[in-house]
Amino acid sequence: MTNISVIGSGAMGNGIAHVFAMNGYQVTLIDVAEPALEKGMATIAKNLDRMIAKGSLTEEQKMATLARLNPTTDLQQGVKNSDLAIEAATENVDIKLKLFRDLDQYCPAHCILATNTSSISITRIAAVSKRPEQVIGMHFMNPVPVMKLVEVIRGYSTTDAVTHTIMETSKKLGKIPVEVNDYPGFISNRILIPMINEAISSLFEGIAGVEEIDTVMKLGMAHPMGPLQLADFIGLDVCLAILRVLQEGFGQPKYAPCPLLVNMVTAGKLGVKSGEGFYTYTAGSKELVVAPAFAK
Numbered sequence: 001m002t003n004i005s006v007i008g009s010g011a012m013g014n015g016i017a018h019v020f021a022m023n024g025y026q027v028t029l030i031d032v033a034e035p036a037l038e039k040g041m042a043t044i045a046k047n048l049d050r051m052i053a054k055g056s057l058t059e060e061q062k063m064a065t066l067a068r069l070n071p072t073t074d075l076q077q078g079v080k081n082s083d084l085a086i087e088a089a090t091e092n093v094d095i096k097l098k099l100f101r102d103l104d105q106y107c108p109a110h111c112i113l114a115t116n117t118s119s120i121s122i123t124r125i126a127a128v129s130k131r132p133e134q135v136i137g138m139h140f141m142n143p144v145p146v147m148k149l150v151e152v153i154r155g156y157s158t159t160d161a162v163t164h165t166i167m168e169t170s171k172k173l174g175k176i177p178v179e180v181n182d183y184p185g186f187i188s189n190r191i192l193i194p195m196i197n198e199a200i201s202s203l204f205e206g207i208a209g210v211e212e213i214d215t216v217m218k219l220g221m222a223h224p225m226g227p228l229q230l231a232d233f234i235g236l237d238v239c240l241a242i243l244r245v246l247q248e249g250f251g252q253p254k255y256a257p258c259p260l261l262v263n264m265v266t267a268g269k270l271g272v273k274s275g276e277g278f279y280t281y282t283a284g285s286k287e288l289v290v291a292p293a294f295a296k
Contacts, residue, residue, distance in 0.1 A: 001165070004025045004085075005078055005084070005107075006027060007085065007086065007087045007089060007099060008031060009040030009041075009071070010036070010040065011142060013029065013040060014040035015142065016144050018065075018144065018145050022061075023173050027069050028071075030071075030073070034073055037072075040071070041066075045062075048065060076106045080107075084112045085107050085111055086114045088116040091117065091238055091242070093120050096120060096125055097124075097125065100115075100126075101129070112136065113134055113136075114135075115138070116137075118238070119241070120245060122135060123155040123182050126156070126158070133162065134159070134162055136152065136163065137153025137155070137182070138152060138153075139152075139153060139188065142233075149188075150170040151180055151186055151187065152177045152180070153180055154180075155182050190246065193239055193246065194246070196234075197239070197243055200228070201258045204259065209294065210228050210278045214229055231278065232279055234271070235271050239257075239261065243261075244257065269291070269293075278290070278294060
C-alpha cells in the first residue's frame, strides 16, 4: 500500500494526510474548495514547524513530508491510483453516502474504502458500494498527529483481510489500533458523548457551573480536559449529531440530547469553531473564559 487519498481537508482530513505523508506514503488531499485545501496545507506546514521547534522533526523531514502531499479539487483524478481512500468529510450521512458512491465508481478495484466517521454505521455506508467487503471505519482522534488511537470498525461485510490490512497500516503510522464492531457510536463516542450530554444536563439543571463541572472531572477523574471544554473542542453541533445517531440507532431515551445543547446549536454557539460555547475563545489566547450565558 503506497498511494493514499484523503477526502476532506478540515481538521481531521489534514491531520490524517499529515501522518500518512510523514510516514512515507504518497498522499492526495482532496476537497471541493480550493481555499479549504490551501488552509489544510497551511495547517500541515504549521504543525510540522511545531514538531521542528520541539526537536522531533528536522527541516529536511518537513520538506520531504510536504513533497509527498498533492492537493487537488478533482475527486476522480485524485483517487484513480489509490490503494486506500479515507473519507474525512463532515459528519453528515447524505454527504458520506454520495461520496462513497463516487469513490466506488472512481477508485481502482483493489482500493480499500475507509471512513473517518465518528458514529455513522459502516454497514450503512458500505451498502451504497459494490465492494462492501472492502469498506471499513478508520476513526482517528483529534488532533490526529498527536493522538495515538485509531478505532478500526468492521462493517457487517468487512473481510478479515481488509481489517488486518488497516490494523497493520495504523501501526505503521505509529498509532495503536483497536478493533470494534459496527454499532452506533462504536466504543469511543458511545461512552464519551453520553458523558458530555450528562455534564450539559447537570449544568442545565443548575447542579453546578461550567468551571465546577469541568474541575470535578479534571481533578477527580484525571481527565486532561473537562467534558464541557471537550464538547466545545469537538463542536457542539458534532456532539448533537452523534447523540441523534445514538438515539435513532438504539431507540433509547437515555441518548436524548439535553435541551440546552439543542438550543446552543440552534443559536450558532458551537464552541471553538464559532468562538463561543460553554467558554469564549479569542484568537491567540489560551485562557479559558466562561461564556456570558453561564457566567455568575
